[in-house]
Amino acid sequence: MGIFGIWIAAFLTLCIYSFLYRDNPFYRFAEHLFLGMSVGYGIVLNIHSGFIPLAWDPIYTAITEEGKQSGLVKLIPIALGLLFFARLSPRHTWLIRYPIAILIGFNSGLFIPSALQASIFEQTRGTVEPFANLGTLGPWGIFEAALMVIGVICTLTYFFFSVEHRGTVGWLSKIGIAFLMIGFGSAFGNTVMGRVALLIQRVNFLINDWLGTIF
Amino acid sequence: MFEKLMRIDRRIIFIFVGLAVIVPTLFPSNLPINVPEPTRQLYDYIDALPTGATIIIAFDYGPSSFAEPQPMAEAVMKHCFDKKVRVIGINLFAETTTLADKLMQKVAKEKGAVDGEDYVFLGYRPGALQVIIGMGTEIASIFDSDYAGNPLAEIPMMENITNYEQISLLLDLAASSTVEAWITYANTKYGLQIGAGVTGVIVSQMYPYLQTGQLVGLMPGFLGAAGYEKLIETSAEGTAGINTESFVHLLIVGLVVLGNIAFFIQQRREE
Numbered sequence: 001m002g003i004f005g006i007w008i009a010a011f012l013t014l015c016i017y018s019f020l021y022r023d024n025p026f027y028r029f030a031e032h033l034f035l036g037m038s039v040g041y042g043i044v045l046n047i048h049s050g051f052i053p054l055a056w057d058p059i060y061t062a063i064t065e066e067g068k069q070s071g072l073v074k075l076i077p078i079a080l081g082l083l084f085f086a087r088l089s090p091r092h093t094w095l096i097r098y099p100i101a102i103l104i105g106f107n108s109g110l111f112i113p114s115a116l117q118a119s120i121f122e123q124t125r126g127t128v129e130p131f132a133n134l135g136t137l138g139p140w141g142i143f144e145a146a147l148m149v150i151g152v153i154c155t156l157t158y159f160f161f162s163v164e165h166r167g168t169v170g171w172l173s174k175i176g177i178a179f180l181m182i183g184f185g186s187a188f189g190n191t192v193m194g195r196v197a198l199l200i201q202r203v204n205f206l207i208n209d210w211l212g213t214i215f
Numbered sequence: 216m217f218e219k220l221m222r223i224d225r226r227i228i229f230i231f232v233g234l235a236v237i238v239p240t241l242f243p244s245n246l247p248i249n250v251p252e253p254t255r256q257l258y259d260y261i262d263a264l265p266t267g268a269t270i271i272i273a274f275d276y277g278p279s280s281f282a283e284p285q286p287m288a289e290a291v292m293k294h295c296f297d298k299k300v301r302v303i304g305i306n307l308f309a310e311t312t313t314l315a316d317k318l319m320q321k322v323a324k325e326k327g328a329v330d331g332e333d334y335v336f337l338g339y340r341p342g343a344l345q346v347i348i349g350m351g352t353e354i355a356s357i358f359d360s361d362y363a364g365n366p367l368a369e370i371p372m373m374e375n376i377t378n379y380e381q382i383s384l385l386l387d388l389a390a391s392s393t394v395e396a397w398i399t400y401a402n403t404k405y406g407l408q409i410g411a412g413v414t415g416v417i418v419s420q421m422y423p424y425l426q427t428g429q430l431v432g433l434m435p436g437f438l439g440a441a442g443y444e445k446l447i448e449t450s451a452e453g454t455a456g457i458n459t460e461s462f463v464h465l466l467i468v469g470l471v472v473l474g475n476i477a478f479f480i481q482q483r484r485e486e
Contacts, residue, residue: 020226020229021226038310041309041310042309042310045309045312045339045340046309049309049312049338049339049340049341049344052343053340053359053360054340062273062320068242087311093354107344110344110348111399112398114399114404115399117403118395118398118399118402118403118429119395119399122403122427122429123423123427125427126426126428127425152401153326172279186419187419187420190415190417190418190419190435191315191414191415191416192256192415192467193415193418193436193438193460193464194231194280194283194414194415194416194417194418194462195415195416196236196435196460196463196464196467197282197283197415197436197437197456197460198279198280198282198283198412199232199463200236200456200459200460201231201281201456202282202435202451203233203236203237204240204452204455204459205409207237207240207241208240208253213450
């Protein structure tokens, strides 16, 4: 990054951090600039990395070069995609149902079996598998395996609303809440860690890169 | 005193946090770093790859979250280039494209890696799901050229690479739910081995996948980056970051304890 770029980045960083004092025009300027730049950059990159290589080039080649007419098949998904713009005409809005139906069907068909395998079956296997190797586990390993099963059962009980949470079910769900709280605490701690990392990177940039151009 | 503490202006806390970052940045310290076990697992996996093996690094973060994944990417690429493991770079988010391209070029220059032979950056294609699934069938059907515009067929290191079958590992450097997407589609459907380097914000949701073996290893935030840097015997942004972060953590723990004490004392007085 040249000196000019470093100064712009430093100015915008300070504009954003000025919000910590209170809302102000510098902060709003930097925020709007960031949004505008992100959208503009995204559109240009999507045209260059998506529309041109995946749609325009194959069709152009199919029209201009002999023996490459198979590229014309891309006209089908392109036409379906263009139906999204039917939303702009009240008389033709109903046409949007077709691309949406195809997208939902495609995504559901792909997602449901894969997600069941990755998030349900594999996780269940991971929870009970340690008990299959109980003989090879030390006391700490057995404790970990048991704790995990207790945690899963109690947390699931908390989310089981078909039975009133009283008596044994009530106790199990209370233990489930404790496990959930530990989970939330861990997530909060990690979130703090992540946010502080962003601050460290910016301060590092301001001190070493920006002030480095002055002193 | 405790009443005052409960009503403290949040801007005073911001100043303390700012000082806890600025002072260690100006006067760096060398705190001991314990390598997390999941990071060691990822290192061991890559270290055991034979010369000429290929991995994919997915740069799935944005400019607003690159503080943690970027040092991880740097450390892993250095390790790969030293081991003569080839690297393919891609990204599922448009905003990362230039960041990732520049980073690959910077590390490659440092390690003497050659574009097209030791590494290639394919860049971005829209539609994350289609990219993940499409590459499993044929990488060239999604990326017909690299980011610089060179046709894939003319890139030497891509000569014998058709799909995930020739890929030893996919390392997802992520700031959102892309790791789950890679596991759900690439690992479950194609059996591709997945590793992850994630920001602190999402690290908790990664551990279940680690425990089941759906992730071969994990780099959690700055700690993961610093751990990997220690394993490859270098000290860079990850190490500097975790050293500074330790001071902020001490401050935050102190503030949480102090806030709780003040809260309970105030509650008792009200009773």
